[in-house]
Amino acid sequence: MPYITLSEKLPGITGLLDYRKDTAQPIRELTQILLRGPSTLTEGERELIATVVSNGNGCAFCTAAHAAIADMLLDQPLAEQVCTDIQSAQVSDKMKALLTIARAVQQNGRNVTPEMVATAKAAGATEMELHDTVLIAALFSLYNRYVDGLASVTPSDPAFYQRLGVILKNKGYLPSENRYAEL
Template sequence: MAHINLNNQFPGIVGLMHYRPETAKPLNELAEILLRGESTLTSAEREMIASYVSHQNECHFCHSCHGAAAAHHLDGDLSLLSDIKDGFRKTNLSLKMKALLNIAKKVQILGNRVEPDDIRAARDEGATDREIHDTVLIAAAFCMYNRYVDGLGTWAPEEPEAYDETGRMLAHEGYLKSIP
């Protein structure tokens, strides 16, 4: 049960978006730009950053939704959610993506933890300034989304299969379709 009366039975941020549709619109627009907009990082890579940061923040709902979206951008295998939790031990990530995830983790802890060596390591692996920028912005935005979802005590299904349809919808239809 959420900390406030949302007057709906929707889980996670979905319930919050139905509670305040006027804030749902800009939040979804930001997610659409960050995770599906023009970028040299694939949508799967950007969803993995969002899911990874959400897992680090212990936000089960966001980790599961965005991990499922990443899975649907790839092969649809929801075991990716467990692999994200395990630090991508099975997923074949490029060295560039590993360097960007390192930056995302540092942003998740505290933005000023990102050091010049972290940026240099990402650049050495081929990351562009835009990719570094977008990684930092995705990580920062998901810290906000995670705190919004968990700060109001929303509920989230435990089983990964409960996120399959949401992940498919986010990957193939986007975030603007989910505005109440």
């Protein structure tokens, strides 16, 4: 049961963003830039970063939502692999290094070491990719605490996250008319 009154039709962060549209707008814009804007990382790779961080924070809603989107965008089920063991996941060495940095940020930003950064750079990560990985990790740590801190509803039906994934894949993160009509 959420700690504040939220729309029963909008679980997880969707209800929270609907509750305070004024604070939601800048958050949505930043998310759109980081996850859907121009980048040398694919949208699917950026969603994997969000998934790993959410999983590390124990946020079931965000983990399930972003795992669904990542797997859709990558056309293969990689989210569970990276959440289980980054080093054995079927992703590039660059992504392994960036996901390791994201996991460190999720725990504490000071956990990122010069060695982690050197490994990422040696694997081909650019400074922009390092920047965006850290910012995505920090942003999703905020989201995870927002969702869980207000006890937002977390659906247990995997089909819900598939429907949400399709919406976010096709519409991105900015608000739109009847955005969640298909939920």
